[in-house]
Structure formats: C-alpha cells, structure tokens
Amino acid sequence: MSITARNVRWSTAGRMIVDGVSIDVPQGKTLGLLGANGSGKSSFLRLLGKLRQLESGVVTLGGTDIAELTQRQIARRTAFVEQQVHTEIEVTIADIVQLGRTPHRGTLAAWTQVDEAAVDNALEQTGLAGMRDRLWRTLSGGERQRVQIARALAQSPSELLLDEPTNHLDIQHQLELLSLVSRLPVTTVIALHDLNLAAMFCDALVVLKDGRVIAHGHPDDVLTRPLLREGFGVEAHIQRSPHHGKLQIQFLPEGMQVAIASEAA
Ligand SMILES: Nc1ncnc2c1ncn2[C@@H]1O[C@H](COP(=O)(O)OP(=O)(O)OP(=O)(O)O)[C@@H](O)[C@H]1O
Numbered sequence: 001m002s003i004t005a006r007n008v009r010w011s012t013a014g015r016m017i018v019d020g021v022s023i024d025v026p027q028g029k030t031l032g033l034l035g036a037n038g039s040g041k042s043s044f045l046r047l048l049g050k051l052r053q054l055e056s057g058v059v060t061l062g063g064t065d066i067a068e069l070t071q072r073q074i075a076r077r078t079a080f081v082e083q084q085v086h087t088e089i090e091v092t093i094a095d096i097v098q099l100g101r102t103p104h105r106g107t108l109a110a111w112t113q114v115d116e117a118a119v120d121n122a123l124e125q126t127g128l129a130g131m132r133d134r135l136w137r138t139l140s141g142g143e144r145q146r147v148q149i150a151r152a153l154a155q156s157p158s159e160l161l162l163d164e165p166t167n168h169l170d171i172q173h174q175l176e177l178l179s180l181v182s183r184l185p186v187t188t189v190i191a192l193h194d195l196n197l198a199a200m201f202c203d204a205l206v207v208l209k210d211g212r213v214i215a216h217g218h219p220d221d222v223l224t225r226p227l228l229r230e231g232f233g234v235e236a237h238i239q240r241s242p243h244h245g246k247l248q249i250q251f252l253p254e255g256m257q258v259a260i261a262s263e264a265a
Pocket residue numbers: 012013017035036037038039040041042043044
C-alpha cells in the first residue's frame with residue numbers, strides 16, 4: 001500500500017524538528033530517507049508510524065489518513081524497526097520473532113499454521129533459521145538487528161519503516177538485507193547513512209536538512225555534488241558504476257584530494 005505525507009510538522013521544546021515534509025511512496029517501492037545526524041529522519045519515521053502525534057499535516061497509509069487508524073490497526077499493517085532495542089529478559093530469537101504476530105492475534109487465540117509459517121519464513125529470509133533458539137542477550141549487534149528485521153517481516157506488513165537497519169551489519173548482511181527489502185512487495189521508507197547503498201537499492205530518495213526536504217526524486221537526480229555539499233558538507237566524485245549501472249560516490253576529504261593530485265603529477 002502507498003505511503004504519503006503532506007506538509008508534516010513536529011516540534012519539541014520550541015524547536016521545529018520536522019518542518020513541512022511531504023513524500024509519496026507508491027505501492028511496493030522503497031524510499032531512502034537521507035540526511036546528516038540530527039536532520040530529523042528518526043522523528044519523521046516515528047510520525048509516519050503514528051508513534052508521535054503530528055502537529056500539522058497529513059499522513060496516509062494505503063490511502064487512509066492515520067488520524068482515523070488506531071495504534072492496533074496500524075500495527076496490523078505497518079512494521080517499524082527502530083535503531084536500538086534493549087531487553088535483558090531471557091528470550092530466544094524465535095520468541096522475539098513470534099512477537100511480530102501479536103497484532104494479528106486475539107488475546108487468547110491459538111497459535112496457527114499461518115503464524116508459524118510467517119515466523120519460519122521471516123527467520124529464513126534473514127538467515128536466522130539455524131539459530132532460532134539462541135538467547136537474545138548472547139547475540140552480537142548485527143545479529144540483534146537481523147532479529148528485529150525478522151520480527152518486522154513476521155508481521156507480514158504492507159508497509160515497512162526502517163531506521164538505519166544496516167548500521168551494525170557486516171557488508172554481506174547489509175547487501176542481503178537491502179536487496180531483500182527492495183525485492184519485497186512491501187512499501188518501505190528506510191533511513192540510511194550509506195549513500196552508495198541508498199543509490200543502489202532505493203527507488204527514490206528524500207534528503208533532509210534541519211527538518212526540511214532539500215532534495216527528492218530518483219537517486220540519479222538527487223545525488224549531485226552540490227547536494228552532497230549542502231546536505232552533508234562533503235566533497236565527492238560521482239560516477240555511474242560500469243558494473244551495476246547505479247551511481248557510486250567516492251568521497252574526497254581535503255588532505256586526500258591533495259595526495260591523489262600529487263601522486264598523479
Ligand atoms: N524528544 C525529543 N526532545 C528533544 N529533542 C529531540 C527529541 N527528539 C528528537 N530531538 C532532536 O531533533 C533533532 C532530530 O533528531 P532525529 O533523531 O530525528 O534525527 P536523525 O536525522 O534521525 O539523526 P541521526 O542520523 O543522528 O540518527 C535532533 O537535534 C534531536 O536532538
């Protein structure tokens with residue numbers, strides 16, 4: 001189902017954090033949400049999932065205004081993976097992934113084959129099937145992150161909101177996760193710091209700065225040298241990869257530009 005936001009605003013402590021943001025994500029597409037630290041990505045994702053109240057503006061999921069949806073109705077259709085999840089209780093990977101089924105089940109409802117299949121499938125897709133009985137507290141940061149993704153997938157969502165889901169993952173798992181997300185028929189908004197991965201896997205990008213959209217559109221149109229300067233304060237060389245056809249950014253820190261120039265001379 002589609003996700004849209006129209007002129008969304010949210011402020012706290014007298015400071016505007018999300019300042020008039022609009023997005024349109026068609027059914028099944030992946031939108032990358034980019035921006036420097038503190039630009040408002042997590043805050044905006046929380047507004048999309050109704051975990052914070054909009055100050056003004058409208059968010060729709062599948063054409064329905066979230067103001068008309070209860071938290072439970074949203075949980076049945078939208079999965080949200082936040083940056084950090086802490087728990088020290090003695091739970092296994094399977095216990096956590098099974099929690100993804102909660103919104104679909106009544107209080108005393110029996111565990112069904114549909115529930116079991118959704119959990120098995122989610123564990124399989126995230127490469128966790130062989131370690132379902134491992135205790136959460138024994139897992140590495142990257143393993144924990146994959147468990148949270150598996151919980152979200154077990155929810156069988158039509159919309160997925162992911163806040164930096166790859167920040168603890170090794171490169172193989174980053175590529176696998178983003179490739180999985182971009183292939184799923186689920187509408188996704190994903191906050192990312194890695195601009196090269198965003199260029200490779202997102203259908204469209206939105207770049208935030210101080211809570212405002214400074215660029216949006218196809219990655220080819222968004223990822224330009226002026227935008228990287230304005231949004232992230234970095235210099236870069238951008239070229240199209242002859243191997244996978246997507247834009248690739250090579251960052252050029254000041255000292256390094258000089259070194260390369262003198263090497264070439
Ligand atoms: N509840 C809050 N109270 C006060 N300030 C907040 C609150 N939530 C967010 N902020 C501030 O809003 C700004 C945007 O934060 P947010 O977490 O949305 O940014 P972000 O783009 O996700 O950053 P990062 O890349 O570092 O995760 C930051 O300056 C943050 O300190």
